[in-house]
Amino acid sequence: MVFHLFGLRALEVWLYSRLIRSPIFHQMVGRVHRRVEQIRHGIPPEESRTKLEGSGSLDKFVRYFKEEIQDQMKGKPRNKL
Template sequence: MVFQFLLLRNLEVWLTTRLLRSPVFHRMVGRVHQKVQHVRHGIPPEEMGGTRQDKNGPGLKQFFAYFKEEIRDQMKGNPPNKL
């Protein structure tokens, strides 16, 4: 009875070690992790073909509005820090 337990325990350790050393197992775990991250946080821009944004997107409009406001403030002599 004890011998069978030790034999099964050794087999379990050997199989676990072999599984954890397998590159196929690690690729599968990586893909599952990637899918979970995509479901949680969405697909990152790097994987959608780059970080290029539309030329007339909201970020560009906000930048120009902020830039114009800063130029106006500098011409009036207001302090630059607006925190």
């Protein structure tokens, strides 16, 4: 009987460690936490800052980055703000 409980405990520890190391689990917990905070504090859902809206955004970034590198190579970085 004792060995049977030991086997179940070992299985529980193994499953727990797999769950904790899973990135999908952490994403799910993050979504639940964000939703609970929105409900508790009435904060509107924020837009994801990591998504690129269409392929045009990437093209604009690459063009801007290229201009900045060229300006710095010339020794005259410009203030674009």
